[in-house]
Amino acid sequence: MNEKAIPVLTIDGPSGSGKGTVAARVAEELGWHVLDSGALYRLTGLAARKAGVDFADHAAVAAIARNLPARFEGGRVFLGDEEVTLEIRSETAGNDASKVAAIPEVRAALLDWQRGYAKPPGLVADGRDMGTVVFPEAQVKIFLDASAGERARRRYKQLKDKGIDVNLTGLIAEIEERDRRDRNRSVAPLAPADDALRIDSTSMNIDEVVNLVLQAVSRAGSGQAGGNG
Numbered sequence: 001m002n003e004k005a006i007p008v009l010t011i012d013g014p015s016g017s018g019k020g021t022v023a024a025r026v027a028e029e030l031g032w033h034v035l036d037s038g039a040l041y042r043l044t045g046l047a048a049r050k051a052g053v054d055f056a057d058h059a060a061v062a063a064i065a066r067n068l069p070a071r072f073e074g075g076r077v078f079l080g081d082e083e084v085t086l087e088i089r090s091e092t093a094g095n096d097a098s099k100v101a102a103i104p105e106v107r108a109a110l111l112d113w114q115r116g117y118a119k120p121p122g123l124v125a126d127g128r129d130m131g132t133v134v135f136p137e138a139q140v141k142i143f144l145d146a147s148a149g150e151r152a153r154r155r156y157k158q159l160k161d162k163g164i165d166v167n168l169t170g171l172i173a174e175i176e177e178r179d180r181r182d183r184n185r186s187v188a189p190l191a192p193a194d195d196a197l198r199i200d201s202t203s204m205n206i207d208e209v210v211n212l213v214l215q216a217v218s219r220a221g222s223g224q225a226g227g228n229g
């Protein structure tokens with residue numbers, strides 16, 4: 001099948017904007033695959049840290065990204081034989097991810113892997129550069145944002161619900177620092193694609209955002225993958 005015929009919906013935005021939840025819900029509604037690209041950067045950071053690799057050694061971190069022994073099974077994530085489902089969700093893992101994500105060789109190493117997720121009947125890809133770099137020809141692109149305070153509050157609740165202990169003030173500072181690094185890096189910075197639909201979810205609930213995204217998909221005519229209506 002021609003790759004371009006596979007419908008792709010990209011959802012980019014800063015941390016805590018709700019991308020992951022919205023991507024999962026929309027993919028379920030459409031019956032499409034999901035790519036959580038942030039997990040690949042989190043796994044790379046974690047694997048580098050476990051191997052004692054210095055993040056300043058770009059070639060060594062890129063080698064880790066190229067040979068990442070990662071497996072996704074249902075909602076569980078493994079690095080080799082070790083389950084790291086919870087560990088990759090910690091704020092340390094998020095910060096490490098954003099450091100290794102600024103290394104161009106790491107981004108290059110993960111590119112083909114990410115593109116390989118585009119399979120019938122369709123893909124919902126969530127990240128920072130899905131619409132700008134990884135899937136520039138995606139039929140529908142969303143840029144999901146929310147105020148920094150609201151994003152920190154959501155992240156706080158999400159982590160607490162998972163039993164991860166966090167402090168809200170520290171979380172706001174970490175989110176702001178991570179945003180700054182993601183927006184200002186020289187390669188694939190966090191930015192909306194020119195043709196992205198921007199949604200500010202600060203005062204919206206998840207259902208409202210999911211509905212807006214599904215409407216955008218159906219407007220683009222890619223909601224009925226492989227069919228005529």
Ligand code: C5P
Pocket residue numbers: 015037038039041042094097098099101102126127128129130178182
């Ligand atoms: O989305 P998530 O918070 O899991 O991403 C963790 C980090 O990985 C981000 O802060 C960002 O630096 C990096 N990332 C990226 N490009 C993506 C997805 C994530 O640079 N497509």
